[in-house]
Amino acid sequence: MMVDGGLKMHIGLIGGIGPAATDFYYRRLISTFASRKAALELTIVHADTPTLLKNLSANDAEAQVAIYTRLTNRLVAAGAGCVVVTSIAGHFCIEAFKACSPLPVIDMISEVSAAVEERGLKRIGILGTRTVMETRFYGGVRSAEIIPPNGGDLDDVHQAYVAMAASGVVTEAQRSIFNHVSRKLLEEGGAEAIMLGGTDLALVFNQDAAPFPLVDCAALHVDAVVRLAIA
Structure with a gap:
């Protein structure tokens, strides 16, 4: 997508974990892009907070990475150029996810x-x-x-x-x-x-x-x- 003479990356967010965090990312992205007079290309997919917390408690990285991968494939289909996990707790398996993600992962x-x-x-x-x-x-x-x-x-x-x-x-x-x-x-x-x-x-x-x-x-x-x- 050409905006302001340059190519802007379509951002993919894995949200929902939790809802307030997703809202924070969404609002901050909107306001920051607006302040720079740049158009925002964004798709959000929804992960489940209780499932994440269960996998975090059990240190079940494999199960959580499978969820992230399935959701990231949706972002690929939507045209996203990167994927962002909107949860610090959700970063417990980030290295394993980066190794197999269909999109580049922006690591917090x-x-x-x-x-x-x-x-x-x-x-x-x-x-x-x-x-x-x-x-x-x-x-x-x-x-x-x-x-x-x-x-x-x-x-x-x-x-x-x-x-x-x-x-x-x-x-x-x-x-x-x-x-x-x-x-x-x-x-x-x-x-x-x-x-x-x-x-x-x-x-x-x-x-x-x-x-x-x-x-x-x-x-x-x-x-x-x-x-x-x-x-």
């Missing part, structure tokens, strides 16, 4: 790692699902120490996050947990910033208005998608 983990190194951060607290926190963002950030919450705080964040991701809305009780644990990571854990290790945390934190520094993984991911699509 590598984009976040590069951004952390560029900012010079050395200690970062993390919020997200249990797996994301315990694996410290899947071990993908090598230039900084990733600090998960301790003990009961980790359980509280995981449970609040999973409930929020499934419903697509955040309650005041969940918001309070995320804020309380973030402050503990900063004040007691020595973190310089908080990594939003779950795309649905956009329901809780706004990078421009947050009272402490954030590493907004979803925003960094979308920005990478934009760079590739309009390069």
Whole structure:
């Protein structure tokens, strides 16, 4: 598709995991393309949040990759030139998916790692699902120490996050947990910033208005998608 004198890539999103994350990607892509006066070519396919969480809990990468591959074949048929998984939890099998995907995969983990190194951060607290926190963002950030919450705080964040991701809305009780644990990571854990290790945390934190520094993984991911699509 020729737009503004150049070829713009048709973006394929694997959405639905969860709904608020998909909405975040969709809105940010629309606003960013509009600000650059570029036309957006986009197709979204729907994955299932409970199925992803079940496969994540069982570390069943094969089952999740099969789902991604089936959905990506739909994106191929729609004319997409790349595929984006709109979930940090959904990146637990990203290397296996990249190895067999019918389309190039824009990997969030590598984009976040590069951004952390560029900012010079050395200690970062993390919020997200249990797996994301315990694996410290899947071990993908090598230039900084990733600090998960301790003990009961980790359980509280995981449970609040999973409930929020499934419903697509955040309650005041969940918001309070995320804020309380973030402050503990900063004040007691020595973190310089908080990594939003779950795309649905956009329901809780706004990078421009947050009272402490954030590493907004979803925003960094979308920005990478934009760079590739309009390069």
